[in-house]
Amino acid sequence: MTPPKTTTPKKPWTRAAALRAYEQMMRIRVFEEHANDLYLSAKMPGLTHMYTGQEAVAVGICEHLTADDTITSTHRGHGHCVAKGAAYPEMFAELLGREAGYCRGKGGSMHIADQENGNLGANAIVGGSAGIATGSGFSAKARGNGDVSVCFFGEGALGQGLLFEVMNMAQLWKLPVIYVCENNMYNEYTHYSEVTAGEILGRPQAFGMRTAHVNGQDINEVHTTAKDLIDRARKGEGPAFMLCDTYRYHGHHVGDIARDYYRSKDEEEEWKSTRDPINLFTAWLTSNFKITEDDLASIEAQIRSEAEQAVDFALNAPYPDDSEVDQHVYA
Amino acid sequence: MSTPNVGTTETMTFAKAVNTALAEELRRDPTVFIMGEDVAEAGTPFKVLSGLVDEFGTERVIDTPISEAGFTGVGVGAAMTGMRPVVDIMFGDFLTLIMDQVVNQAAKIHYMSGGKLHVPLTIRTTLGATRRSAAQHSQSLHAWVSHIPGLKVALPSTPADAKGLMKAAIRDDNPVIIFEDKLSFQEKGEVPTSEDFVLPLGVADIKREGRDVTLIATSSMVQVALEAAKTLASDGIEAEVVDPRTTSPLDDATLIESAKKTGRCIVIDEGHRRYGASAEIAAVVSDGAFWWLDAPVRRLAAMDVPIPFAPNLEDLTVPTPADVVSEAVTLINP
Ligand SMILES: Cc1ncc(C[n+]2csc(CCOP(=O)(O)OP(=O)(O)O)c2C)c(N)n1
Ligand SMILES: [Mg+2]
Numbered sequence: 001m002t003p004p005k006t007t008t009p010k011k012p013w014t015r016a017a018a019l020r021a022y023e024q025m026m027r028i029r030v031f032e033e034h035a036n037d038l039y040l041s042a043k044m045p046g047l048t049h050m051y052t053g054q055e056a057v058a059v060g061i062c063e064h065l066t067a068d069d070t071i072t073s074t075h076r077g078h079g080h081c082v083a084k085g086a087a088y089p090e091m092f093a094e095l096l097g098r099e100a101g102y103c104r105g106k107g108g109s110m111h112i113a114d115q116e117n118g119n120l121g122a123n124a125i126v127g128g129s130a131g132i133a134t135g136s137g138f139s140a141k142a143r144g145n146g147d148v149s150v151c152f153f154g155e156g157a158l159g160q161g162l163l164f165e166v167m168n169m170a171q172l173w174k175l176p177v178i179y180v181c182e183n184n185m186y187n188e189y190t191h192y193s194e195v196t197a198g199e200i201l202g203r204p205q206a207f208g209m210r211t212a213h214v215n216g217q218d219i220n221e222v223h224t225t226a227k228d229l230i231d232r233a234r235k236g237e238g239p240a241f242m243l244c245d246t247y248r249y250h251g252h253h254v255g256d257i258a259r260d261y262y263r264s265k266d267e268e269e270e271w272k273s274t275r276d277p278i279n280l281f282t283a284w285l286t287s288n289f290k291i292t293e294d295d296l297a298s299i300e301a302q303i304r305s306e307a308e309q310a311v312d313f314a315l316n317a318p319y320p321d322d323s324e325v326d327q328h329v330y331a
Numbered sequence: 332m333s334t335p336n337v338g339t340t341e342t343m344t345f346a347k348a349v350n351t352a353l354a355e356e357l358r359r360d361p362t363v364f365i366m367g368e369d370v371a372e373a374g375t376p377f378k379v380l381s382g383l384v385d386e387f388g389t390e391r392v393i394d395t396p397i398s399e400a401g402f403t404g405v406g407v408g409a410a411m412t413g414m415r416p417v418v419d420i421m422f423g424d425f426l427t428l429i430m431d432q433v434v435n436q437a438a439k440i441h442y443m444s445g446g447k448l449h450v451p452l453t454i455r456t457t458l459g460a461t462r463r464s465a466a467q468h469s470q471s472l473h474a475w476v477s478h479i480p481g482l483k484v485a486l487p488s489t490p491a492d493a494k495g496l497m498k499a500a501i502r503d504d505n506p507v508i509i510f511e512d513k514l515s516f517q518e519k520g521e522v523p524t525s526e527d528f529v530l531p532l533g534v535a536d537i538k539r540e541g542r543d544v545t546l547i548a549t550s551s552m553v554q555v556a557l558e559a560a561k562t563l564a565s566d567g568i569e570a571e572v573v574d575p576r577t578t579s580p581l582d583d584a585t586l587i588e589s590a591k592k593t594g595r596c597i598v599i600d601e602g603h604r605r606y607g608a609s610a611e612i613a614a615v616v617s618d619g620a621f622w623w624l625d626a627p628v629r630r631l632a633a634m635d636v637p638i639p640f641a642p643n644l645e646d647l648t649v650p651t652p653a654d655v656v657s658e659a660v661t662l663i664n665p
Contacts, residue, residue, distance in 0.1 A: 070412065104445030113444040120411055121444060125435050131404010132436065138405050139412035142364070142390070149408075162431075165401025172396070328446035329480050331504035 012224045015289045021063055021219060022285060023299050025055040025278050028079045030300070030307050031088065035078065035095060035109075039254040043315065045097050048109040051079030053249035056277035057182050058083035060222030061150060061242075064230045070118045070136040070149045072129035075110045076248070077122030080152050085117035088310035098317035105320045106328065127153060127160030130179075134166040137177035137239070148176040148233045156187035158196055158203065167239070171207040176233035178226070179204065179241045182216065184248045189262045204241035216244030217275040220284065247271040337491075337523040346379045346516040348490035349455075352497035353380065353417065355526045357387050360415060363501060366393040366402050367419025376421065377457075377516055399428040403454065407437045407506075410452040415501055420456035423510055424470045429454075437506040438481030452507070453500040458486075459512040459551045459601060460638045460649050469638035469645075471550070471601040473510050474608045477578040483507040483532050484579040488553035490520035492576060495530030502529060512551035512601075533580035537589070541569035544595040544659050547586055547612055548572060552599040552631075552650060559655035568663060578608050586612065587619035594625040595662050599650050604632035626662050631655060 013021060032052045038044040051058070054076075062071065062083035073080035081091060086102065094101025095109050102114050113121035120136060123129040133151030140147040157163050158181070170177045181200065185192055201211045210232065212225045222244060229240035249272060251259050285291045343351070356363050365383065367375070371394045374381030384392040395402040399420060406416040420429060437450045458471035477484045483505050487493040493511065500507035522528075538553055539560050548556035553574045560570040573589050575582055590596040596616050600609040609630040617628045631650035639645050 072408075102445070103443060103447070106445050107443040111443040113440075113448055115444070115447045120408070121440065121448065123436075125431060128431060128436060131401060131406075131432055132408035132411060134401075135405040135408020135410070135414075135416075136412045137408075139409045139414050142409075142414060162400050162404060165396070165398035166404060168396055168398065169401060169405060328442045328444075330483070331441055331446075331449050331451075 011288065012220050015291070017063070018285055018289060019291070019299070021059055021223070022281055022296060023303065024059040024063070024083055025219065025281065026300050026303050028055045028058065028082045029278060030303050031078055031082055031091065034092070034307050034311050036250070036254055038095065038311070044095060046108060047253045047255055048095065049076040049253045050248065050250035051076050053271065053277070054182055054184060054216065054246045055079055056219035056222050056281070057180065057216045057244045057246055058152070060219040061178070061180060061226045063223060064226055065118065065148070065150065067116065067118050068145070068147050070120050070133070070147070071152060072120050072133040073122040073152050074129070074154060075122065075124050076154065077110065077112060081112050081114060081119055081122065084114065084119045086112070086114045086119065088306055089313045092310045092314035093317050096314045097319060098314055099320040099324070100314070100317040104324065127157035127163050129153070130157065130163045130166045134170050134175060134177050137170060137175035138173070140176050141173070146234045148178060148230055150178045150180055152180045152182060154187070155181055155183040155185070155192045155196065155200065158200060164203065167204060167207055167209065167241070170239040171209050174236060174238040176236070177239040178229055178233060179239065181241065181243045182246050183243060184246050186248070186252065186263065188252045189259070191262065200243055201241070210238065210240040211243065212240065213243045214245070216246035217277045217280060219277055219281050247275070337528065338525050339523070340521040341524050342519055343490055343522050344516065345490045345493050345511070345518045345520070346377065348494040348522045349379050349497055349511065350381065350383065351522070352494040354383060354386065356498060356501045357383065357391060359526065362413060363415045363417065364391040364393065365417045365419060366395050366406065368395055368397055368421055370394060370419050375419065377513065379516060380419070399425050400432055403429040403432040404436065406452050407432055407450055410450045411440065411448055415451050415453070417453045417455060417501060420454055422468050423456045423458045423472050424467050426456065426472050426475060433476065433482065433506070433508070434479050438479045441505070442481060449504050450506045451504045454506070454508045455497070456508065456510055457513045458510040459514050460633065461645055462513055463640065463642055463645065465640040466637040471510070471633060473578055474602045474606065476508050477608055477611070481506070482579060483577060485509045485532060485577045486550040487511065487576070488515070488550050488574050490518065490522045492530060492536070494522050495528050496532070496576065498529045499532050503532060507532065510550060514551060530576070532577050533582055535573055535575045535582035535585040537571065538574050539570065539572040541571035541593065543569045543593055544571070544597065544663060545589040545593045546570050546572045546597050546599060546655065546659070547575065547616070548599040549575060549578065549601070549608060551601050555650060555652050556599055556655060558652040559659065562652065562656050563659055568659060570659060575612065581612070581615065583615050583619060586616055590616045590620035591623040594623055596620070596624070597629045597631060597655065597658050597662065599631045599655060601633050601649060603635050604630060605635050607632050626665070629658055629662060631658060
């Protein structure tokens with residue numbers, strides 16, 4: 001796959017906003033390094049799916065959203081969660097199944113929801129949240145509050161009929177929903193081209209939906225493009241479909257180690273060394289603002305220390321009491 | 332009928348009772364809306380929703396594309412963000428198409444979020460055979476959803492229950508699925524006129540008192556049981572007819588108490604017999620009333636075959652009053 005040519009405008013951010021975007025991307029990356037360590041050291045129950053490599057998509061888009069705007073996320077959801085404002089301690093606690101977690105330990109990595117920040121939840125059914133995101137857009141329109149809803153999904157969800165049912169309704173009713181397809185090229189262990197006929201953008205275009213195709217590794221491009229689409233949606237001009245070319249650095253999940261049968265080490269290396277979203281943004285930041293590598297290093301150091309404290313907190317936090325097992329089945 | 336505090340009543344059809352409940356809730360709460368196929372001007376193929384669009388407009392009585400999973404999902408998302416949607420699924424058979432949205436999404440969101448998110452969603456759909464509609468428009472699939480923690484399932488059998496349970500479903504903060512028997516729509520009954528006539532979900536109703544045998548009947552089978560009870564009475568057998576009204580939550584206590592009193596129990600339900608609602612209810616009663624029972628709990632349910640088209644065949648698949656009478660007589664005089 002050749003990513004489209006980058007069309008970065010000169011300054012899509014103020015200095016402060018740019019630093020915040022950097023910080024958010026770094027927050028996702030550092031979160032996942034720790035998540036991976038927790039898995040490898042057998043401290044985390046179950047598995048998790050790493051977002052590393054795709055950070056520019058979540059952050060580039062979520063930096064336009066308020067806490068009243070909603071998102072829905074996927075099994076690969078840590079990035080969206082952090083980008084939408086979630087805090088480390090509650091996230092790590094949830095990852096470890098502790099009561100202090102966002103969902104009292106009852107959701108886990110694949111179901112983190114953070115209502116206060118407008119995150120309606122990660123979803124372990126591929127494409128399963130498309131209805132929820134569209135319904136949230138329906139709500140926003142019914143109340144006329146100008147909120148938007150963003151539906152993040154992998155290109156694997158293009159195989160699910162639900163997505164097309166709700167995109168039809170969103171376009172028909174001009175709902176403020178942005179469908180963000182993160183094409184990291186793999187549906188688990190299968191290259192998307194083996195299972196995806198025709199053009200991806202031909203699908204939303206057939207509904208008459210506004211579309212955009214961006215290099216998902218370039219946060220400037222993601223951010224600038226998302227702005228137009230989100231502004232339109234807020235004004236009642238209807239939904240949009242944003243296709244972001246990207247790449248996951250890790251396996252499908254943390255246990256997917258031997259993967260040369262479906263993708264080569266060279267391919268992985270190429271993405272990491274030439275298209276890393278954080279490196280690309282670092283280069284851009286330092287040449288467009290008076291920001292030094294040292295400034296960025298101190299941001300990173302601060303995040304790392306927060307992460308260590310949060311992991312510590314989570315590891316020492318209690319599991320939910322046994323009496324919790326049948327609580328919250330019904331409201 | 333043992334409905335408390337009903338105040339004034341009015342005679343109306345089951346369909347009108349549903350329509351009235353929806354109209355009152357739409358009027359009372361601006362977050363309530365209805366979406367489904369042909370719900371607006373057409374008022375559904377059964378005309379149950381006729382007239383609602385005239386009062387509430389197409390913004391609140393919304394015709395959707397033929398995308399059951401899609402608009403159910405939209406309902407879930409709208410419910411999570413402050414609305415109280417009523418999703419109309421034309422035939423209960425189409426539950427197959429919405430199962431992921433119902434089972435993996437709506438039912439689990441509250442629990443998975445540790446109690447933070449709520450899904451106050453109502454799904455209204457149908458059950459019941461003998462309309463000569465063949466295998467894909469005749470099933471009674473309420474057991475499927477009754478199996479899932481996090482869902483509530485209501486089965487109104489009278490116009491009054493149709494109103495009271497619909498209003499309860501809409502006001503409840505959980506996903507509630509209401510199954511309406513297609514053959515009941517034109518049945519008439521007394522319906523409380525109060526706008527606050529809301530029946531609690533999880534409370535059974537004794538539809539007829541009796542001392543000799545308990546007939547636990549759901550939905551369409553309540554009328555079948557009542558008719559059987561009349562015949563039995565002429566033979567000196569007094570049957571008690573208990574309608575659980577909701578299969579989830581199930582009012583175990585009332586069912587068990589009745590079985591303890593009569594010592595004999597037959598469960599009658601229009602779902603398939605194998606793994607059906609009748610199986611669960613029979614297990615609950617057997618367990619709770621074991622030492623009081625004079626005979627094993629019996630079950631009458633739909634035969635374990637796809638519903639056939641040929642009228643003579645279709646009629647064989649569903650319990651009839653005669654089946655109930657003969658089962659009761661055998662139970663009492665073995
Ligand atoms: C409906 C459904 N089918 C299958 C799966 C198993 N599964 C989990 S992730 C995945 C691949 C998803 O690929 P994609 O949507 O591209 O997301 P990515 O993992 O690349 O982020 C599959 C098949 C599932 N969770 N849900
Ligand atoms: Mg993928």
